[in-house]
Amino acid sequence: MAQSRRLAKLGTYLRPHWQDTALGIIALFSVNGLGVYIPLLIRSGVDTLSTTFSLNQVIRYAVIIISLSSAMWMMRMASRIWIFGVGRQVEFELKQRIFQHLLKLEPAYFTTNTPGDLISRATSDVENIRRLLGFAVLSLANTLFAYALTVPVMLSISVDLTLASLAVYPFMFLLVYLFSDRLRQQQAAVQEQLSDMSELIQEDISGISLIKIYAQEENERQAFQKKNQDLLTANLILARTRNTLFPLIGGLANISSLIIIWLGTMRISSDSLPVGDFLALLIYVERLVFPTALLGFTITAYQRGEVSIDRLESILSVTPKIQDPPDAIHLAANTIKGEVTAKNLSYTYPGANIPALNDINLTIAPGELVAIVGAIGAGKSTLANTLPRLLDIKAGQLFLDGLDITKIALNDLRRAIAYVPQDSFLFSTTIQNNIRYGDPVRKQENVVTVARLAQMEAEINNFPQQYETIVGERGITLSGGQRQRTALARAMLIDAPVLILDDALSSVDNQTATQILRNLSSGTQQKTVIFITHQLSAAATADRIMVMDKGEIVQIGKHTELVEQPGLYKKLWSQHQVQELLK
Numbered sequence: 001m002a003q004s005r006r007l008a009k010l011g012t013y014l015r016p017h018w019q020d021t022a023l024g025i026i027a028l029f030s031v032n033g034l035g036v037y038i039p040l041l042i043r044s045g046v047d048t049l050s051t052t053f054s055l056n057q058v059i060r061y062a063v064i065i066i067s068l069s070s071a072m073w074m075m076r077m078a079s080r081i082w083i084f085g086v087g088r089q090v091e092f093e094l095k096q097r098i099f100q101h102l103l104k105l106e107p108a109y110f111t112t113n114t115p116g117d118l119i120s121r122a123t124s125d126v127e128n129i130r131r132l133l134g135f136a137v138l139s140l141a142n143t144l145f146a147y148a149l150t151v152p153v154m155l156s157i158s159v160d161l162t163l164a165s166l167a168v169y170p171f172m173f174l175l176v177y178l179f180s181d182r183l184r185q186q187q188a189a190v191q192e193q194l195s196d197m198s199e200l201i202q203e204d205i206s207g208i209s210l211i212k213i214y215a216q217e218e219n220e221r222q223a224f225q226k227k228n229q230d231l232l233t234a235n236l237i238l239a240r241t242r243n244t245l246f247p248l249i250g251g252l253a254n255i256s257s258l259i260i261i262w263l264g265t266m267r268i269s270s271d272s273l274p275v276g277d278f279l280a281l282l283i284y285v286e287r288l289v290f291p292t293a294l295l296g297f298t299i300t301a302y303q304r305g306e307v308s309i310d311r312l313e314s315i316l317s318v319t320p321k322i323q324d325p326p327d328a329i330h331l332a333a334n335t336i337k338g339e340v341t342a343k344n345l346s347y348t349y350p351g352a353n354i355p356a357l358n359d360i361n362l363t364i365a366p367g368e369l370v371a372i373v374g375a376i377g378a379g380k381s382t383l384a385n386t387l388p389r390l391l392d393i394k395a396g397q398l399f400l401d402g403l404d405i406t407k408i409a410l411n412d413l414r415r416a417i418a419y420v421p422q423d424s425f426l427f428s429t430t431i432q433n434n435i436r437y438g439d440p441v442r443k444q445e446n447v448v449t450v451a452r453l454a455q456m457e458a459e460i461n462n463f464p465q466q467y468e469t470i471v472g473e474r475g476i477t478l479s480g481g482q483r484q485r486t487a488l489a490r491a492m493l494i495d496a497p498v499l500i501l502d503d504a505l506s507s508v509d510n511q512t513a514t515q516i517l518r519n520l521s522s523g524t525q526q527k528t529v530i531f532i533t534h535q536l537s538a539a540a541t542a543d544r545i546m547v548m549d550k551g552e553i554v555q556i557g558k559h560t561e562l563v564e565q566p567g568l569y570k571k572l573w574s575q576h577q578v579q580e581l582l583k
């Protein structure tokens with residue numbers, strides 16, 4: 001990102017807080033104004049007292065100087081409260097924006113952008129921007145005011161002494177300029193390495209069982225060590241550059257103090273410089289040392305923040321591929337009948353050579369129970385994902401009650417379709433909260449009803465706290481079948497006219513699966529059920545069966561018809577019967 005665009009971004013982050021920022025900067029200006037005024041008082045005090053000494057005068061000067069110094073101290077505190085507060089506010093808002101934005105992005109985005117990397121951007125990069133807006137803004141403004149107010153007063157006291165003492169400063173700025181690009185690149189490398197490491201930790205913790213099953217602890221340890229080593233190397237390279245630059249800046253700043261002491265004392269001894277002027281000049285040069293020496297840290301904070309702006313904007317600038325069309329059709333509640341039609345529906349995953357769905361044509365009547373069967377990788381889940389628009393399909397290919405789904409408001413479409421995916425993800429909360437996830441205000445009795453329909457009621461009643469039992473992260477305290485039936489109850493609770501079950505009863509025995517399907521089709525409110533499965537005996541109870549192969553629907557019919565026809569279904573059925581015999 002170009003420098004000007006980064007600054008523009010900073011401007012947009014700061015705009016909502018311009019009042020606090022302005023107050024903070026005004027306070028800093030006052031601090032520096034007082035910082036220039038107090039040495040002038042000291043100068044006049046020393047000059048007056050060196051000619052006519054009086055205790056009263058000493059006390060008067062002391063009281064004024066102490067009062068002004070206290071005011072300066074308070075102003076400095078206020079400036080920090082305002083400016084650091086803005087940094088914290090921006091940090092809060094950025095985190096909100098990132099999270100909200102991530103929620104809008106389609107699932108495909110998260111297959112190429114890993115949670116570890118995204119978490120690192122939403123935490124450490126946001127923190128860097130906070131430091132930039134807090135520490136770097138404060139420090140830059142402070143340095144600027146320090147120079148702008150101090151140098152003219154120094155010049156009014158002695159032009160040549162001022163110029164001599166500031167002669168080293170151009171070298172200081174040159175140094176900073178020469179190092180800045182290198183610092184930024186090294187900073188970016190550190191942040192990338194940090195992201196890589198977070199990604200590995202996140203993945204390894206999620207896949208801990210797999211690591212143990214395949215006894216891969218040693219390999220994972222080595223992989224971690226490599227990433228950790230890379231991070232250490234990147235940090236050391238950065239530290240080397242910083243540790244070269246900062247002492248150089250500090251050293252140059254101290255040289256200017258030495259020049260004043262050397263030339264000033266020579267002038268005092270030749271009576272060409274009053275002691276008060278010398279003291280004021282010395283204090284001024286000392287005042288400039290700190291902001292100048294801090295310039296290195298300020299630059300690092302600034303550059304770290306710049307890198308982080310780029311990393312955050314690379315997330316925030318992604319336009320969601322799946323969103324509401326301009327004139328989205330809104331579906332009135334309880335008016336959807338649940339007819340699903342596909343017309344030449346095709347879909348190819350980004351980067352794939354062959355389509356996962358190829359010219360699919362089908363119509364599923366309202367209230368019909370259709371099973372979709374087929375070999376592994378035939379395209380069944382892809383078909384299921386197209387209906388709630390989890391995949392970015394083209395317009396005019398898929399219809400709900402005759403309405404093109406790409407024209408329907410996304411929230412309305414997704415409320416009309418309940419979907420139980422293959423992976424029955426549960427949140428780390430109570431069973432009850434998991435079941436009513438899609439409708440958090442539903443009554444307990446409704447939760448119990450769907451648990452019964454999903455054949456889960458008896459088991460929940462046996463849990464220690466029944467419906468209040470907390471399931472562990474990803475539901476690890478439940479068996480696979482229990483997780484699936486909880487996910488099914490969750491989908492049934494939202495009472496959508498269309499229900500898609502994607503291999504959602506695979507961990508449930510055939511008898512239970514068949515009973516659940518019977519419950520679904522015998523309710524008062526008939527749902528269109530699309531039941532994707534490898535369990536052919538459960539599929540056989542469906543109204544119709546669609547058979548998929550290589551992204552196409554190759555057979556459609558009732559079980560009794562299909563077992564009579566030569567084709568894929570007959571083959572799958574024979575294999576299924578052999579498996580049943582062998583059990």
Ligand SMILES: Nc1ncnc2c1ncn2[C@@H]1O[C@H](COP(=O)(O)OP(=O)(O)OP(=O)(O)O)[C@@H](O)[C@H]1O
Nearest residue numbers: 111349352356374375376377378379380381382383
């Ligand atoms: N995110 C993805 N990116 C690229 N290709 C994908 C993606 N997901 C699935 N595919 C490919 O699309 C094809 C269809 O996959 P899909 O998951 O729809 O099959 P399936 O019939 O549901 O299989 P299974 O019975 O194993 O669940 C497969 O070739 C698969 O490799």
